Amino acid sequence: MDLLQALSNRKSVRAYQSTPVSREVIESIFSKALRSPSYTNSQPWDAVVVTGDKRQALSERLYALAKDNAPTQSDYPNPKSWPAKIEARTKTHGAKRFQALQINRDDVQARTEQRLMNFKFFNAPCVVFFLMDENLSTWSLTDIGMFVQSVVLSAHAHGLGTCLQASLANYPDAVREVLDIPSSRKLLLGMSMGYPDWDAPINQYTSERDPLEEFLTIY
Ligand SMILES: Cc1cc2nc3c(=O)[nH]c(=O)nc-3n(C[C@H](O)[C@H](O)[C@H](O)COP(=O)(O)O)c2cc1C
Numbered sequence: 001m002d003l004l005q006a007l008s009n010r011k012s013v014r015a016y017q018s019t020p021v022s023r024e025v026i027e028s029i030f031s032k033a034l035r036s037p038s039y040t041n042s043q044p045w046d047a048v049v050v051t052g053d054k055r056q057a058l059s060e061r062l063y064a065l066a067k068d069n070a071p072t073q074s075d076y077p078n079p080k081s082w083p084a085k086i087e088a089r090t091k092t093h094g095a096k097r098f099q100a101l102q103i104n105r106d107d108v109q110a111r112t113e114q115r116l117m118n119f120k121f122f123n124a125p126c127v128v129f130f131l132m133d134e135n136l137s138t139w140s141l142t143d144i145g146m147f148v149q150s151v152v153l154s155a156h157a158h159g160l161g162t163c164l165q166a167s168l169a170n171y172p173d174a175v176r177e178v179l180d181i182p183s184s185r186k187l188l189l190g191m192s193m194g195y196p197d198w199d200a201p202i203n204q205y206t207s208e209r210d211p212l213e214e215f216l217t218i219y
Pocket residue numbers: 010011012013014093118163164165166167168189206207
């Protein structure tokens with residue numbers, strides 16, 4: 001797959017086929033992402049891929065917490081407020097996503113079910129967690145962000161879909177407990193990964209982007 005084409009047509013996938021992803025394919029995806037740049041070549045990334053029974057156990061644990069509205073305790077919490085322009089984009093995204101599923105604004109049950117699909121990993125056979133050592137800071141966060149994008153594009157080039165999910169970082173202690181991960185490895189982000197179900201209505205949704213002039217200054 002051509003890189004420019006991949007950059008243009010990648011999108012988040014929120015419905016998957018049950019087809020498992022082989023270890024060979026998982027390793028191939030991550031091995032290509034290893035060429036990502038990092039500050040002084042520190043390569044601070046740390047990823048855990050979960051499949052099979054462990055994936056199921058983890059999904060059940062996270063789903064139960066989310067369903068009960070257990071208080072979230074993310075290692076890296078959201079900002080208390082967003083700049084207005086940025087918040088407006090998040091609201092547009094939320095509204096358009098529900099429109100794609102023909103879910104009304106006031107249909108609380110359908111909205112809740114859709115939110116909870118995060119914790120079923122949208123039925124993807126694989127879930128990935130990106131972690132960061134507690135002693136690292138912003139530079140490493142930048143490196144890991146680039147690594148994550150490389151993984152996403154590499155998966156795309158292998159014919160797989162992904163959905164990055166901050167929601168999967170809501171209950172880091174539960175994730176660490178199920179996967180036997182020490183508390184010094186902080187949880188940044190989760191990601192569902194698998195072969196897309198392109199017929200699913202949610203996968204017909206394509207998010208918008210503001211025009212270049214909103215972001216770019218050239219002197
Ligand atoms: C850090 C991060 C956290 C995200 N968290 C979630 C999430 O919890 N649930 C979800 O469905 N999508 C999540 N997304 C996906 C975004 O909604 C998506 O990337 C954005 O709307 C742009 O759409 P696109 O990826 O289809 O281009 C997240 C993306 C990022 C980068």
